[in-house]
């Protein structure tokens with residue numbers, strides 16, 4: 001397949017390289033990054049011309065909309081625009097409508113699995129859009145990832161992503177504050193892990209990504225809280241889930257509180273550039289007011 005890949009950052013570059021290594025003809029474009037091993041075009045439109053599938057992996061919805069304005073007029077009829085960025089549901093739907101109006105098809109296909117998953121080709125894709133477009137792009141999802149779930153119509157992929165990450169933000173905070181409470185009660189962290197990871201308090205945050213160093217499987221906590229998944233990316237996703245809750249009229253008080261705590265951590269404390277599990281030293285260093 002002929003593929004254009006727009007946005008070659010931490011996630012996009014390894015995803016594009018995996019497609020090229022699997023034998024696809026990949027042309028990349030990025031306004032800043034110039035990763036080795038990929039054919040690069042001079043503009044997003046030039047990369048998209050003649051492509052069967054145009055994949056985007058960009059920072060946010062405003063940039064996605066700007067790139068869509070450039071690539072959609074250049075794409076050939078029937079081609080698929082597949083956005084893998086994490087963006088707001090409204091931008092995902094607007095770009096899909098714009099693509100369909102131009103005789104194209106479109107998918108929103110955000111990912112879970114982080115930079116490690118992008119490099120290893122083990123991402124999970126959550127996908128919104130038509131059955132036909134999903135069938136066209138599935139062979140590419142199979143190269144870049146281990147699982148692709150077709151969640152529904154346009155926007156459903158982004159909806160799944162922000163709901164999942166709202167749960168993740170809330171459970172990480174709950175796990176970190178429980179560890180900090182356990183410390184103050186004199187409970188050993190390893191014993192806390194042994195009990196909770198096999199009891200009803202278990203979660204991915206505790207069992208797979210334990211925020212306590214030296215406890216549980218290896219995680220960013222064992223590497224000085226170097227990300228991993230940076231606190232500011234968690235804040236981005238919690239901002240998206242709160243914006244979606246507001247526009248859909250959903251009551252999400254735990255999501256709102258998680259957003260407030262990550263905002264404080266990133267903007268007013270030392271959270272920027274640290275893994276999102278560094279909420280544990282944050283809570284451990286605080287006393288009840």
Ligand code: NAD
Pocket residue numbers: 006007008009010011012029030031032033044057058059060063066067084085086087111112113114115228229233236
């Ligand atoms: P990144 O900042 O490393 O990469 C984004 C790239 O887009 C940059 O190289 C930037 O130069 C490029 N770019 C910006 N404007 C552009 C334009 N107009 N035209 C072409 N290129 C442009 O970010 P990332 O970590 O690769 O994340 C990309 C997306 O994936 C984000 O939406 C993020 O939320 C999502 N995501 C990231 C992770 C993660 O762990 N990093 C995990 C899941 C999802």
